Amino acid sequence: MSMEVTNNYIAIKSHIDGNPKESDFEIKSDPLVLSVEPNSNEIIVKNLYVSIDPYQLNRMKSFSSSQKASSYAVALAPGQVIDAYGVGKVVASGNPEFEKGDLVVGLITWGEYSVLKGEYMLRKLDPLGFPLSYHVGMLGFSGLTAYAGFFEICKPKKGENVFVSAACGSVGNLVGQFAKLFGCHVVGCAGSKKKVAFLKEKLGFHDAFNYKEETDLKATLKRYFPDGIDIYFDNVGAEMLEAAVANMKIFGRVAVCGVISEYTDAGKRAAPDMMDVMYKxxxxxxxxxxxxxxxxxxxxxxxxxxxxxxxxQVIEDISTGLESIPLAFIGLFRGDNIGKKMVKIADE
Amino acid sequence: MSMEVTNNYIAIKSHIDGNPKESDFEIKSDPLVLSVEPNSNEIIVKNLYVSIDPYQLNRMKSFSSSQKASSYAVALAPGQVIDAYGVGKVVASGNPEFEKGDLVVGLITWGEYSVLKGEYMLRKLDPLGFPLSYHVGMLGFSGLTAYAGFFEICKPKKGENVFVSAACGSVGNLVGQFAKLFGCHVVGCAGSKKKVAFLKEKLGFHDAFNYKEETDLKATLKRYFPDGIDIYFDNVGAEMLEAAVANMKIFGRVAVCGVISEYTDAGKRAAPDMMDVMYKxxxxxxxxxxxxxxxxxxxxxxxxxxxxxxxxQVIEDISTGLESIPLAFIGLFRGDNIGKKMVKIADE
Structure with missing residues (x-):
């Protein structure tokens, strides 16, 4: 006889336009029997940690505003379970590759349990002696994003000048740390005095500034990079991208990792000077x-x-409890978090 | 005893802002003795054909508006001799690598004679049985720009969809021809019915359109590329770049070869959607x-x-006589030319 539980999960109430707010979300509940048919391929996972990332907002928009993204990140319908990166523990498995009790990492859900059928992206997790949360951020998608984006897309050389926006974010802080370890000169920007101090004093960025205190970003970057920028790791788009392109050296590279300025304002655009792009x-x-x-x-x-x-250094910002997911997510767009934002849903 | 001649050349009267006009230019004259000191490294070249290219306009702007370009393409002062790509014949040489009578190709001048001292970019020309004009365009910088831009920057694969703007221009027409020979599907745009017919009927583009007849470029490109664009070879910037990015397939590539929209309007910008750039x-x-x-x-x-x-096919648009240079140049920005624009200054 299998146990039946109530599975609580987060859903959007309707499509979101602009900044997300608490009333856009609701907690829904479904009864769930914690068993699966043998060899059904189905797996039920008890969710432990889930990742909270800005890109999810693009999936929550109405079809018309997110259709461009729909082939790459499947759009979400109101009421639907929201899939997200995270770590969990198998409670029932119809897939011979997984056993009850296995720790797993991959695409689970913003819920207490994940019911995975058909094709899913999940692998067994060996924690390697590290806390499980490390496998959501540092050793998870955020870490791989920073690592691949910096090394594969930016193709750095030792001694180059690297600029990172949203440098206290889950990816930005790691790009800065990887770049410094690699031997680059790293400057980050963030949205508060506290974050700037954190970047310089805790993470060892060579310099950092608060973009909210600056009125002329081109002049700001000229001040921080008198010799120009070789690599700009862009998480924000808009004016910061324009200013970075204006301050780039020849053969400069921009990795477009995120465009958070556009996520909440579909009309926002970066208009970098293509004369710079060509001549440089x-x-x-x-x-x-x-x-x-x-x-x-x-x-x-x-x-x-x-x-x-x-x-x-592993910089994490962990909220606790399924019900904290909406505020954790909303906080991303207010710049509340320092480091990787995630929610701990349950103890192991 | 050496012959003394009058060397006529074209100069700008003052820095140019916006579209160039006839009154921006003048013909100047200097007396020139057609001899050089042995081993002085100096060379005097009788100019035969010179290239007329849009990028020269960026060198003719006031310092403040062209400073970004000044490290890469040296700014021109009013009254100064204007260097340009072309073909000529050596009339006197203090450089043992060149002899009187040698045909040469490289950076000469918008004048009757080029006096080259110090460091210059010149090599002996073997015409390989082709007309000298071929070595200004098809086998010169325009050809290499098209070839390198398409093969090295765009990295095409057979069967890919290629879009070329300013497709009747010196570079665009060759990109289209290279792309078709390589096995790509090629669509070009140009600014007149005559040019569109030329692209389809004479150059074998799979399709072409007149951008001046279109009101919604995104919809236009959707019509010509229902499956999306793999490669956009950009000579113009602005709205066309935005529309191309909106219609690109995943892993699409844009080669920024020219930004003619900005050359005559420094405030013009392209604002491609960075969400497209990231997701695709x-x-x-x-x-x-x-x-x-x-x-x-x-x-x-x-x-x-x-x-x-x-x-x-070699598409050339040749004016004759030094005095025709200003109108030939001005015509580039009115879209007068079909194919490589150059001026024949003298017979061999």
Whole structure:
């Protein structure tokens, strides 16, 4: 006889336009029997930690505003379970590759349990002696995004000048740390005095500034990079991208990792000067982490080394309880978090 | 005893803002003795054909508006001799590598004679049985720009969809021809019915359209590329770049070869959607032909093969006489030319 539980999960009440707010979300509940048919391929996972990421907002928009993204990140319907990266524990498995009790990492849900059928993206997790939360951020998608984006897309050389926006974010803080360890000169920007101090004093960025205190971003970047920028790791788009392109050196590279300015304002655009792009032979390249799984094992071994020698710091911002997901998510767009935002849903 | 001649040349009267006009230019004259000191390294070249290219306008602007370009393309002062790509014949040489009577190609001047001292960019020309004009366009910088831009920057695959703007221009028409020969599906845009017919009927573009007849460029490109664009070879910037990015397929590539929309209007900008760039993993890359001399011999041998088999057409638009240079140049920005614009200054 199988146990029946109530599975609580977060859903949107309607499509979201602009900044998300608490009333856009609701907690829904379904009864769930914690068993599966043998060899059904179905798996039920008890969710432990889930990732909270800005890109999810693009999936919550109405079809018309998110259709461009719909082939790459499946649009969400109101009331629907929301899939998200995270760590959990198998409670029932119809897939011979997984057993009850296995720790797993991959696409689970913003819920207490994940019911995975058909094709799902999940693998067994060996925590390697690290806290489970590390496997959501540092050793998860955020870490791989930073690692692949910096090394594969930006193709850095030692001594180059690197600028990172949203530098206290889940990806930005790691890009800065990877860049510094690699021997680059790293400057970050963030949205508060506290974050700027954190970047300089805790993470060892060579310099940092609060973009909210600046009125002329081109002049600001000229001040921080008198010799120009070789690499801009862009998480924000808009004016910051324009200012970075204006301050780039020849053969400069821009990795477009995120465009948070557009996520909440569909009309917002960056208009970098294409004369700069041409004369300075700049490359602007968008990327998604999903194209870079081929370097996953390289990423893990390098990062684990850095963690064991204490060369890299893990910056996490963890809320607790399923019901904290909406506010955790909303906070991303207010700049509330420092480091990787996630929600702990249950103890192991 | 050496002959003394009058060397007439074209100069700007003052810096240019916006579209160039006849009154921006003047013909100046200097007396010139057609001899040089032995081993002085100086060379005097009688100019035969000179290239007329849009990028020269960026060198004619006031310092404040062209400073960004000044490190890459030296700014021109009013009254100064204007250097330009072209073909000529050596009339006096203090450089043991060149002899009187040698045909040469490289940076000469918008004048009757070029007096080259210090460092100059010149090489002996073997016409390979082709008209000298071919070595200004098809087998010169325009050809190498098209070849390097398409093969090195765009990295095409057979069967891909290629869009070329300013497709009747010196570079655009060759990109289209190279792309078709390579096995891509090619659509071009230009600014008149006559040019569109020329692209389809004479150059064998799979399709072409007159952008001046279109009101919604995104919808236009959707119509010509229902499955999306893999490669956009951009000569114009602005709205066309925005529309191309909106219609790109995943892993699409944009080569930024020219930004003619900005040359005459410094405030003009392209604002491509960076959400598209990210989700579709688009690469936008600027380039200059000067970085690609390493493939020059490959370019020449491939192109000579195509010329000999009649697979590629040489489209030239030649004016005659030094005094025709200003109107030839001004015409570039009115879209007067079909194919490579140049001026024949003298007979061999």
């Amino acid at each position: 032979r700049i490359t602007i390249r968008g990327f998604l982490v999903g194209d870079h799984f081929n370097i996953h094992s390289d990423f893990i071994s390098t990062t684990v080394d850095h963690l064991q020698t204490g060369n890299i | 993993r688009i690469t936008i890359r600027g380039f200059l032909v000067g970085d690609h001399f390493n493939i020059h011999s490959d370019f020449i041998s491939t192109t000579v093969d195509h010329l000999q088999t009649g697979n590629i």
